[in-house]
Amino acid sequence: MTEGTPGVAETQQFYTRWAGLYDTLASHTPGLGGLRERAITRLAANPGDTVVEMGCGTGANFPYLRDRVGDEGTVVGVDLTGGMLAEARDRIEREGWENVHVVAGDAARPPVADADAVFASFVSGMLANPVAAVDDWADLVGEGGRLGLLDLARSTEQVGRPLNALFSGLVFAGLPSKRRRNVADAPRLLDDRVAAAQRALRDRCEDAHYSTHALGFARLAAGTVE
Numbered sequence: 001m002t003e004g005t006p007g008v009a010e011t012q013q014f015y016t017r018w019a020g021l022y023d024t025l026a027s028h029t030p031g032l033g034g035l036r037e038r039a040i041t042r043l044a045a046n047p048g049d050t051v052v053e054m055g056c057g058t059g060a061n062f063p064y065l066r067d068r069v070g071d072e073g074t075v076v077g078v079d080l081t082g083g084m085l086a087e088a089r090d091r092i093e094r095e096g097w098e099n100v101h102v103v104a105g106d107a108a109r110p111p112v113a114d115a116d117a118v119f120a121s122f123v124s125g126m127l128a129n130p131v132a133a134v135d136d137w138a139d140l141v142g143e144g145g146r147l148g149l150l151d152l153a154r155s156t157e158q159v160g161r162p163l164n165a166l167f168s169g170l171v172f173a174g175l176p177s178k179r180r181r182n183v184a185d186a187p188r189l190l191d192d193r194v195a196a197a198q199r200a201l202r203d204r205c206e207d208a209h210y211s212t213h214a215l216g217f218a219r220l221a222a223g224t225v226e
């Protein structure tokens with residue numbers, strides 16, 4: 001296991017334990033829905049497309065992704081945590097969506113053969129090798145396919161920097177407890193992985209668009225694979 005990267009079992013245990021609370025926060029935190037919508041608008045999937053969401057969690061992005069692809073398109077969520085997938089399945093059933101599916105699997109080795117677009121939110125920082133993962137996602141969608149990332153990291157903007165200590169505390173609090181003993185600088189690791197993932201997207205896309213939001217804490221990148 002790479003230093004600072006929770007193992008699969010640890011991630012599954014942690015997120016299964018907190019899946020209900022996570023779903024409430026993921027779906028109702030003020031401002032978050034707007035960020036999700038903005039990121040998915042940037043992804044610019046087309047009606048009829050198949051979009052794969054890596055690390056879909058409880059499916060908080062599904063309404064926005066489904067709006068983009070319409071009834072003719074398909075949304076496939078991939079996650080390795082059973083408890084999160086259970087919440088996502090409940091959401092799909094509740095909404096009566098017939099073209100939204102979830103599958104258990106590792107975003108670093110996605111169990112999906114083909115897609116028009118790949119989206120991931122708040123996942124890059126959890127991957128041991130985000131560059132390799134983004135590369136795989138680019139290969140998965142192929143030339144002309146779309147990639148989109150939404151991540152949080154410490155702010156480099158003057159207006160957000162005073163809040164970095166608070167943000168770092170939240171990052172630390174959101175780690176599995178074993179990890180807290182092992183990771184001296186979790187926020188730095190998060191920053192590095194998010195930056196690496198977003199750079200990898202820019203390297204693989206011809207028209208990559210990058211922007212920051214929420215005082216510089218939210219990073220959004222999207223583009224078309226060359």
Ligand SMILES: C[S@@+](CC[C@H](N)C(=O)[O-])C[C@H]1O[C@@H](n2cnc3c(N)ncnc32)[C@H](O)[C@@H]1O
Nearest residue numbers: 026055056057079080081084106107121122126
């Ligand atoms: C912070 S949550 C984000 C969930 C969702 N994308 C959202 O925006 O609310 C991270 C999710 O990524 C999943 N995850 C972490 N590493 C993963 C991996 N290698 N493959 C698939 N899912 C992973 C976790 O199980 C968890 O559900």
